[in-house]
Amino acid sequence: MSHAAPDRTPVLQAKGLVKKYGRVVAIDGSDLELYPGEILAVIGDNGAGKSSLIKALSGALVPDSGEIYLDGRQVQFRTPMDARSAGIETVYQTLAVAPGLDIADNLFLGREQRRAGPLGSVFRMLDRNHMRSEAKRHMSELGVATLQNIGQAVESLSGGQRQAVAVARSAAFGSKVVILDEPTAALGVKEGNRVLQLIRDVRDRGLPVILISHNMPHVFEIADRIHIQRLGRRATVITPKSHSMSEAVAIMTGAAEPPPPTA
Amino acid sequence: MATATADFDVRKNDSLGLRIQHLLHANPILGPLAVLLVAIIAFSIVNGRFFTATNLSLVLQQVTVIATLALGQTLIILTAGIDLSAGAIAVFSSILMATFCVDAGVTGVIALLLGFACGTAMGALNGFLVTRIKLPPFIVTLGTLTIFFSLNSVVSNSETVRGSDMPGIMTWTGDSIPIGNFRLTYGSIIMLLLFGFFFYALRSTAWGKHVYATGDDAEAARLAGIRTGRVLFSVYTVAGLLYAIGGWILIGRLASASPNVGVEYNLDSITAVVLGGTSLFGGRGAVIGTLIGALIVGVFRNGLQLAGVEVVWQGFAIGLLVLIAVSLDQWIRKVKT
Numbered sequence: 001m002s003h004a005a006p007d008r009t010p011v012l013q014a015k016g017l018v019k020k021y022g023r024v025v026a027i028d029g030s031d032l033e034l035y036p037g038e039i040l041a042v043i044g045d046n047g048a049g050k051s052s053l054i055k056a057l058s059g060a061l062v063p064d065s066g067e068i069y070l071d072g073r074q075v076q077f078r079t080p081m082d083a084r085s086a087g088i089e090t091v092y093q094t095l096a097v098a099p100g101l102d103i104a105d106n107l108f109l110g111r112e113q114r115r116a117g118p119l120g121s122v123f124r125m126l127d128r129n130h131m132r133s134e135a136k137r138h139m140s141e142l143g144v145a146t147l148q149n150i151g152q153a154v155e156s157l158s159g160g161q162r163q164a165v166a167v168a169r170s171a172a173f174g175s176k177v178v179i180l181d182e183p184t185a186a187l188g189v190k191e192g193n194r195v196l197q198l199i200r201d202v203r204d205r206g207l208p209v210i211l212i213s214h215n216m217p218h219v220f221e222i223a224d225r226i227h228i229q230r231l232g233r234r235a236t237v238i239t240p241k242s243h244s245m246s247e248a249v250a251i252m253t254g255a256a257e258p259p260p261p262t263a
Numbered sequence: 264m265a266t267a268t269a270d271f272d273v274r275k276n277d278s279l280g281l282r283i284q285h286l287l288h289a290n291p292i293l294g295p296l297a298v299l300l301v302a303i304i305a306f307s308i309v310n311g312r313f314f315t316a317t318n319l320s321l322v323l324q325q326v327t328v329i330a331t332l333a334l335g336q337t338l339i340i341l342t343a344g345i346d347l348s349a350g351a352i353a354v355f356s357s358i359l360m361a362t363f364c365v366d367a368g369v370t371g372v373i374a375l376l377l378g379f380a381c382g383t384a385m386g387a388l389n390g391f392l393v394t395r396i397k398l399p400p401f402i403v404t405l406g407t408l409t410i411f412f413s414l415n416s417v418v419s420n421s422e423t424v425r426g427s428d429m430p431g432i433m434t435w436t437g438d439s440i441p442i443g444n445f446r447l448t449y450g451s452i453i454m455l456l457l458f459g460f461f462f463y464a465l466r467s468t469a470w471g472k473h474v475y476a477t478g479d480d481a482e483a484a485r486l487a488g489i490r491t492g493r494v495l496f497s498v499y500t501v502a503g504l505l506y507a508i509g510g511w512i513l514i515g516r517l518a519s520a521s522p523n524v525g526v527e528y529n530l531d532s533i534t535a536v537v538l539g540g541t542s543l544f545g546g547r548g549a550v551i552g553t554l555i556g557a558l559i560v561g562v563f564r565n566g567l568q569l570a571g572v573e574v575v576w577q578g579f580a581i582g583l584l585v586l587i588a589v590s591l592d593q594w595i596r597k598v599k600t
Contacts, residue, residue: 110484
């Protein structure tokens with residue numbers, strides 16, 4: 001559990017992000033800091049602006065104003081591809097997998113690797129064996145060893161296994177940050193716990209994780225710090241040790257005054 | 264490992280129906296292949312003339328144009344689209360080729376290439392309307408179908424151009440290599456080479472994976488970083504070129520370029536794709552299935568004819584087959600895992 005020391009440079013930082021849709025203000029000057037080696041949970045009521053905030057960080061939305069810094073350098077993301085090539089991988093709630101394709105194909109979807117030599121450059125032939133063995137390696141590195149057949153179609157997997165494929169993809173290609181949007185929302189207790197372990201594994205491999213979740217027990221079990229979003233801005237940042245679950249919910253809903261950041 | 268074993272055990276206890284469902288889900292090509300083989304055996308028993316080299320080469324010649332159009336149609340249906348203008352593009356391209364060389368007097372090769380370019384442009388127009396104007400493929404191709412057939416009548420004056428008036432290359436696709444009594448036309452060879460090419464492109468290139476991913480779930484594909492608009496545009500454009508090649512093969516087959524053929528080609532090409540096990544909902548299927556599907560149509564038409572069934576009832580039988588194939592697809596899609 002590497003707790004973030006405040007003097008360290010955040011891997012990813014947002015300052016004063018604003019996004020308006022007509023008269024509706026989705027993000028109203030929101031800040032966010034993600035430090036190396038931590039799991040930062042982002043919680044908030046519906047309409048608090050968490051998904052807009054996350055979309056701004058993953059390039060799915062261009063903020064009207066405000067700044068985003070990656071490793072201390074200012075960046076501007078116009079598309080999800082921009083954020084991705086900067087090293088930020090996002091696992092969307094909808095998972096973004098192609099059900100009919102197999103696990104290896106899905107892991108490399110959008111960044112397929114071609115064979116070396118003329119077979120690859122002229123005939124555009126994919127290096128299936130290499131991608132399969134790489135996929136296998138990534139999956140087993142994350143302890144997803146139950147998936148025996150890497151050539152299995154993703155539609156034949158359970159919800160948790162599909163989630164594992166999506167998380168493995170982000171961990172395999174994200175070099176700086178992994179963002180997970182409600183990764184346990186559709187899962188049963190057992191599968192949810194497996195995915196939590198997967199998220200810890202990603203963090204322990206050195207990739208900081210931003211986790212958006214409604215599931216308070218999961219958040220308090222896994223997060224190093226908890227960013228509470230309220231009314232389009234960051235209300236405060238707490239830790240699972242400094243506050244209880246009910247206190248967090250009270251801050252989130254406005255029933256309690258946000259305390260000064262404890263982390 | 265535990266889950267895999269468990270799955271296997273469950274499957275053993277499954278009813279025969281469920282096991283067939285799983286088998287077809289894993290190998291969608293088996294169904295069409297079985298239909299084709301049963302049809303061939305049945306028609307061979309009914310009429311001794313069916314299974315002869317002469318007749319089989321006729322069947323292949325009859326399906327060559329449809330199969331070529333169905334290949335382009337497969338690409339589009341894999342992306343969850345549909346192309347009602349396939350036949351119109353093929354026929355209009357063949358008329359344009361004939362007009363270029365007979366009326367405009369350009370050489371055969373140039374006329375051919377111009378015809379290919381026009382077909383490609385017509386496909387690109389469909390692609391543009393689908394990806395940029397964001398209209399449903401059904402509506403787009405319904406509109407362009409009507410437009411292309413109309414232009415077709417204008418350009419041709421509704422007159423047929425005889426093959427003997429055209430340069431040799433235009434009707435070359437109808438020439439054949441005799442293998443015993445089997446006459447393999449150059450058109451059929453081109454068609455088979457095209458199937459081989461797209462079999463490879465869909466299975467072993469990133470483009471192929473993107474076609475499947477886009478048809479499976481376009482939004483998921485986009486979030487995974489695939490430029491789905493480009494994929495769709497490329498598919499419609501390539502299909503246009505394939506239809507134009509189909510138009511060239513059509514000239515060889517008919518030994519003429521006629522504006523009055525091909526109305527049924529649109530639906531026949533979709534029929535071949537569906538019979539071949541490619542799902543109209545996108546993302547599932549393969550070009551080999553389409554080739555089998557086209558052969559099923561050809562074998563049924565030819566076999567029923569030899570069996571003395573009237574033409575009107577041939578359509579009835581093909582229609583019935585399509586409904587069965589689509590029902591089967593729905594059933595296979597509901598597979599439980």
